Amino acid sequence: MNTAAPGLVAPPRVPGDLAMWFFILAELAVFGIFFAVYGVARQRDAALFAAGQAQLLLWPALINTLLLIAGSATVAAAVRAFAANLVAAGRRYLLATLLLGGGFVLLKGWEFAGKFAAGITLSSSDFWMFYLSLTFFHFLHVILGLVIVAAVYLNARRGAYDAANHDGVETAAAYWHMVDLVWVVLFALVYVAH
Amino acid sequence: MTSSAMATARSASVSAAANDPLTNVQLKYRSQAVAKPYFVAAIGLFVGQIVFGLIMGLQYVIGDFLFPAIPFNVARMVHTNLLIVWLLFGFMGAGYFLIPEESERELHSPKLALITFWVFLVAGALTIVGYLAVPYATLAKITGNDLLPTMGREFLEQPTITKIGIVLVALSFLFNLSMTVLKGRKTSISMVMMLGLWGLAIFFLFSFYNPDNLVLDKYFWWWVVHLWVEGVWELIMGAMLAFVLVKVTGIDREIIEKWLYVIIAMTLISGIIGTGHHYFWIGAPAYWQVWGSVFSALEPIPFFMMTLFAFNVVNKRRREHPNKAAVLWALGTGVMAFLGAGVWGFLHTLAPVNYLTHGTQITASHGHMAFYGAYAMVVMTMISYAMPLMRGREANSNAAQVVEMWSFWLMTVAMVFITLFLTAAGILQVWMQRMGDTPLSFMATQDKIAFFYWLRELSGVVFFIGLLLYIVSFFVRGNERASA
Amino acid sequence: MSASFTKSTARNIFYGGAVFFFLLFVALTLDTVQALPKRDNRANLTEQVARGKKLWEVNNCIGCHTLLGEGAYFAPELGNVYQRRGPEFIKAWIKAQPTGAPGRRQMPNFHLNDAELDDLVAFLKYSSEINTNNWPPNIEG
Numbered sequence: 001m002n003t004a005a006p007g008l009v010a011p012p013r014v015p016g017d018l019a020m021w022f023f024i025l026a027e028l029a030v031f032g033i034f035f036a037v038y039g040v041a042r043q044r045d046a047a048l049f050a051a052g053q054a055q056l057l058l059w060p061a062l063i064n065t066l067l068l069i070a071g072s073a074t075v076a077a078a079v080r081a082f083a084a085n086l087v088a089a090g091r092r093y094l095l096a097t098l099l100l101g102g103g104f105v106l107l108k109g110w111e112f113a114g115k116f117a118a119g120i121t122l123s124s125s126d127f128w129m130f131y132l133s134l135t136f137f138h139f140l141h142v143i144l145g146l147v148i149v150a151a152v153y154l155n156a157r158r159g160a161y162d163a164a165n166h167d168g169v170e171t172a173a174a175y176w177h178m179v180d181l182v183w184v185v186l187f188a189l190v191y192v193a194h
Numbered sequence: 195m196t197s198s199a200m201a202t203a204r205s206a207s208v209s210a211a212a213n214d215p216l217t218n219v220q221l222k223y224r225s226q227a228v229a230k231p232y233f234v235a236a237i238g239l240f241v242g243q244i245v246f247g248l249i250m251g252l253q254y255v256i257g258d259f260l261f262p263a264i265p266f267n268v269a270r271m272v273h274t275n276l277l278i279v280w281l282l283f284g285f286m287g288a289g290y291f292l293i294p295e296e297s298e299r300e301l302h303s304p305k306l307a308l309i310t311f312w313v314f315l316v317a318g319a320l321t322i323v324g325y326l327a328v329p330y331a332t333l334a335k336i337t338g339n340d341l342l343p344t345m346g347r348e349f350l351e352q353p354t355i356t357k358i359g360i361v362l363v364a365l366s367f368l369f370n371l372s373m374t375v376l377k378g379r380k381t382s383i384s385m386v387m388m389l390g391l392w393g394l395a396i397f398f399l400f401s402f403y404n405p406d407n408l409v410l411d412k413y414f415w416w417w418v419v420h421l422w423v424e425g426v427w428e429l430i431m432g433a434m435l436a437f438v439l440v441k442v443t444g445i446d447r448e449i450i451e452k453w454l455y456v457i458i459a460m461t462l463i464s465g466i467i468g469t470g471h472h473y474f475w476i477g478a479p480a481y482w483q484v485w486g487s488v489f490s491a492l493e494p495i496p497f498f499m500m501t502l503f504a505f506n507v508v509n510k511r512r513r514e515h516p517n518k519a520a521v522l523w524a525l526g527t528g529v530m531a532f533l534g535a536g537v538w539g540f541l542h543t544l545a546p547v548n549y550l551t552h553g554t555q556i557t558a559s560h561g562h563m564a565f566y567g568a569y570a571m572v573v574m575t576m577i578s579y580a581m582p583l584m585r586g587r588e589a590n591s592n593a594a595q596v597v598e599m600w601s602f603w604l605m606t607v608a609m610v611f612i613t614l615f616l617t618a619a620g621i622l623q624v625w626m627q628r629m630g631d632t633p634l635s636f637m638a639t640q641d642k643i644a645f646f647y648w649l650r651e652l653s654g655v656v657f658f659i660g661l662l663l664y665i666v667s668f669f670v671r672g673n674e675r676a677s678a
Numbered sequence: 679m680s681a682s683f684t685k686s687t688a689r690n691i692f693y694g695g696a697v698f699f700f701l702l703f704v705a706l707t708l709d710t711v712q713a714l715p716k717r718d719n720r721a722n723l724t725e726q727v728a729r730g731k732k733l734w735e736v737n738n739c740i741g742c743h744t745l746l747g748e749g750a751y752f753a754p755e756l757g758n759v760y761q762r763r764g765p766e767f768i769k770a771w772i773k774a775q776p777t778g779a780p781g782r783r784q785m786p787n788f789h790l791n792d793a794e795l796d797d798l799v800a801f802l803k804y805s806s807e808i809n810t811n812n813w814p815p816n817i818e819g
Contacts (some may be wrong), residue, residue, distance in 0.1 A: 018683035022456050024461050033488045046287065114747045122481045123713045130480045137702070144698055167682050244758065257783030264774065265786050267741025268753050331788065334736040346735025348749055398713035404735075406728040408805055409718035412748065413710065448685055455688035459695045465813070466699040467706070475813035476746045479713045483811070485706065551816060553747030553755060628815045635818050637783075 015079075016171035028139070031182045034137070035189060038130050045126060050194060052127030060111055061191045064104050065184065068142075071100035072180040075149065075173045080120045082156075082166035090161065090169070094153040097176065101146045107141050134186055138179070145179045146173045198241025219588045223294040224300035229312050230584045232287030233577045238664065239280035239318070240570070244658050251651040255644050264326070271351045277565060278349065279318045284573030285430055286314075286367055289391060292437050293371045296387075297378025302370050302435045310366045317359045318449075321352055326671055343404055347415055350401045357401055364395040382451035383440070387433035387459060393426030402639040407479035416472045424465040424493065424535075431531070431572045432500070434460045435524060438579045439504065442521050443592035453503050460496035468493050469525035471543045475552055490543040494536030497568075501528035517582060517589035519598040523575035526606055530567025536561055538613065550628050555620035555643075563613040566605075574664075581668070598667035604660025611653040618645035681742055698787075717809040730801025737788045744819075752783065755819025760799070760806040762817050768802065769795040 014021050042049040078093035113133075120128050152172040155161065161169055221227060250269045252259045260269075294301045301307060324333045330346070337353035339345045344354045352360070368391060375384050400417040436454045440447050470486025473479075504525055515521065538560040542551040551557065579599065582590050589595070627639040634642070714720070734740075739756070740749040746757040759768060773794060776786040790798065 016682075017687040018451065019456055019459075021693050023459065023695065024464075026460055026495070029492055030463075030488060030497075031489055034484075037484055037488060091696035121713065122709055123479050123716075124750070129484070133481065133484065140702060143696070147694075167684075171687060233812055250752075253783070256783055258778075262786060265742075265784070267738045267750070269750070270750050271738065271739050272798065330738040330741075331736045339736060343732060343735065346738050346740065348740045351738060382689065390755075404730055406723060407714075407718055407720055408731065408746075409808060410711075412746065414705075424811075433788075452685040452688040455685065455692045459688070459692040462692070462696040466696075466703045469703065470706075473710075475810045476748065477714070477718045477808040477810055478710055479717065480811050482706075549813060552752065552813065553744040553749070555751055560753055586710070627818050630809040633816050633818045640783075668716055 008043045015172040017167060018020060020174055021150060021169045026060045027178060034134060035185060038134065038189065040125060041126055041130060048125060052125065052131065053191070056191055057111070058191055060107050061187055064107055065187050067100045067104045068180045068183050071097045072177055074100065075176045079166065079169050079173050081121060082161045082169050083163055085163040087156065087159070087162060091153065096151060097149050098146060098153060101142055101149065104142055107115070112136070134190060138182055138186055142178045142183070145176050148175055216464060219583060219586060221583055223300050225304040226291050226294050226309040227584050228301065229287040229291035229580060231308070232283050232290065233581060235315055236280045236283035236287060236573060237577070239276050239283065241661060243273055243276035243280060244661055246276065247327030248651070248654050248658060251647070251654045254647040255651065264632045268325055268330070272322055274349055275351060276322065280575060281569050284576065285391065288573065288576045289367065289371050289387060291576070292434065293374050293384055296381045296384035296437070297374050299374065299378040305509050306366060306370050310363055313359070315365045321356045324353065342402065344402055347404065349409070349419060350415070356360050361395070361398065364398070368392060368395060369657050382454060383436050386429050386454060389408055390426045390429030390433060393429065394422060397421045397426060412476045413473065416469055420472055422470045423430050424468060425462065427569065428461045428465065429458050431568055434572050434576050435500070435504065435527060438520060438524050438575055439507050441579060442515040442517060442524065443507045443511035445507045445510060450507060451636035457496050457499045457503065460499060464489050464492035464495060471548065474545050474548055487654060491540065493543070494505060494532065494540050497532040497536035501532045504528035515589070517579060517604070519595045520579040520591070520600055521573060522602055523571060523578045526602060527567065527571040527575050530563065530571055530606060534560065534563030534567035534613070550624050551620065554623045555616045556624070559613045559616035559620055562616065563609055567610045591670065594667050594670035597663060597670050599665055601660045601664035604663060605657050608653045608660060609642035612657065615646045615650040619643045705790050714763065719807045720802050722807060724800065726797050726800040727804040730797035730799070733790065733794055734801055735740060740792055742785070745805060746808070753785070756802060757810070758806050758817060758819055762801045762819070765799045765803070768799055794798060
């Protein structure tokens with residue numbers, strides 16, 4: 001939070017809007033603490049967590065990882081395109097990000113549907129509590145990320161961005177990268193690490 | 195910081211009062227003056243709150259003090275209800291003062307504001323008289339609690355008809371302010387203030403929900419209590435602080451307003467799910483221990499940002515406002531809110547710690563400093579800034595400000611000690627009553643920690659002296675006017 | 679690299695964040711409400727218990743005691759008093775108030791009749807059987 005002080009003196013030097021970075025830092029702090037608590041709980045009941053993890057399908061999570069990383073690549077490409085004044089290409093990259101993120105939501109939604117159909121809730125066990133809490137909380141972030149990118153996309157269609165002014169795109173990209181980064185850690189921690 | 199502020203105030207008094215531009219300051223909008231009775235009532239009720247606090251403090255060590263005239267539960271109800279009501283008077287006064295100025299137009303209806311004031315004051319006074327005059331069960335019977343039972347829950351002890359009255363007063367107040375905002379300039383400060391005030395009214399509606407199921411009762415009780423003090427009230431506090439900081443520092447409002455948004459965004463991000471820290475042991479599912487701990491661990495952040503922010507804008511101020519006392523209150527609010535709500539809240543918010551501290555004097559210590567630091571102080575910040583203006587001057591005389599600053603330090607330091615002594619009592623209570631192989635009973639534990647209750651009571655007396663001095667400061671005239 | 683910090687982005691994050699986390703809170707609340715029947719002892723929530731809760735409220739018991747850790751901290755926790763003292767002791771105790779012992783904390787006499795005492799005890803028994811995740815840490819509350 002010490003960054004609060006310099007913000008008043010010198011212009012901040014981060015891509016996108018500084019306000020978004022406060023949000024991103026807060027979100028990373030939430031996920032960071034959540035992951036730490038997950039780690040402690042898993043260590044205290046390793047057998048339960050191993051049994052739960054064995055019931056998770058790896059391939060949809062892997063595809064989802066690829067979808068989010070690809071989304072990060074396209075949104076980064078969109079920033080570069082707008083910076084080079086290639087606004088049409090920039091718009092297409094933003095659309096690609098929306099489609100890739102939409103794919104994540106569909107696949108993840110299918111995974112949740114299976115779990116709910118099996119009667120799994122937050123109260124089923126410690127493992128399922130963490131699984132649902134972490135993945136659903138992150139899932140909501142993907143949706144929020146999509147809303148932000150969609151808003152930027154609509155602005156772009158109105159011709160709001162060009163090489164001189166594309167802060168909005170950078171701001172959205174920063175948020176999307178955060179969502180992606182959190183997922184990679186989550187994927188490793190919940191789906192892969194045994 | 196104080197001594198330097200006081201020194202500045204003293205040296206400033208050298209300036210001559212002869213052709214002082216501050217002698218006849220007019221309010222920007224005449225209708226802002228309706229805030230004055232609200233502030234006066236707030237301070238009056240504040241005195242009542244502290245008197246009953248002192249009674250309770252004594253009952254902690256001399257159990258039968260004033261029994262059966264004023265049993266502890268009655269004293270406590272008066273103490274907490276007066277706190278809530280005087281803060282509401284303060285918020286409403288702040289709303290009536292701040293909204294016309296932000297909206298750049300007169301208040302929609304000053305007459306309605308005055309009617310609302312008297313209705314609220316009389317209803318509040320009758321409720322307090324009811325608490326003191328008859329047994330609570332009788333009050334419940336007279337006021338028809340059976341028709342819609344809402345009484346007898348902590349902080350929501352008001353008779354149902356009083357609760358309905360509060361809703362009507364709030365609606366009249368919100369109507370008046372909303373009409374003013376709609377017809378005038380819309381600033382970020384006024385939008386945040388209005389959002390906070392509307393939220394206050396809306397979440398209060400949950401006080402009418404009182405199911406037989408104790409867990410549901412408690413779960414939604416927190417939608418009033420937590421979503422007030424760790425949610426919408428923080429918006430009100432942020433808006434009030436931002437308003438005063440814009441005025442006394444001369445810093446560009448764009449800068450102040452964007453930081454206001456960032457800080458209150460952090461407040462709600464952490465604070466809404468942070469409600470979960472109340473759901474650990476009241477029958478709600480176990481996962482709240484994780485969700486509540488994770489989010490409430492972040493709750494100190496917005497308070498810390500607010501402190502840094504307040505000090506930063508004051509350091510970079512573009513003008514020297516003659517009202518040094520208001521600046522001191524504003525900075526004090528930041529620090530004490532961070533300590534009381536942020537640090538003392540964090541101390542016992544994590545589930546494994548809270549398992550031991552829940553419902554002990556630790557909770558009481560946090561409650562005292564948080565309410566004083568965040569809400570009592572922000573209201574006094576607003577009063578300190580607005581009251582001189584409503585009395586026709588930009589700032590009070592030097593002598594009056596010195597007395598006010600003394601009252602600031604007496605009350606604030608006394609509150610720090612009250613908090614420390616209650617914390618010590620709480621730690622010992624947890625140790626003796628909840629840890630170890632041979633735990634003591636509740637009452638046996640209370641006897642052993644009586645020493646700290648005496649010290650707390652002593653600090654309370656100092657606080658009361660500070661409060662009396664605060665009132666005196668309004669009557670100190672002083673020949674020389676303070677100036678920049 | 680551009681650098682900016684705009685009020686409009688800060689405002690959008692405030693409103694967006696507030697809506698996002700409030701909706702999440704509502705979602706968790708819905709889950710809680712669905713999970714409660716297994717935890718809140720509603721099977722034993724009889725008419726008598728409901729009457730007892732009303733008595734608990736209109737006598738402002740929370741003004742001195744805590745119940746599941748919430749309330750005032752002046753008198754003992756009552757969420758587990760049913761286990762700590764048992765029904766007969768509780769009724770006798772309430773009837774015997776105030777003790778009048780000099781200097782001791784005093785509890786008023788609430789003039790409850792035998793049926794009302796039974797209702798209140800039923801409420802305390804019901805409260806003591808709520809699943810509180812093992813709180814309080816020991817019988818002393």
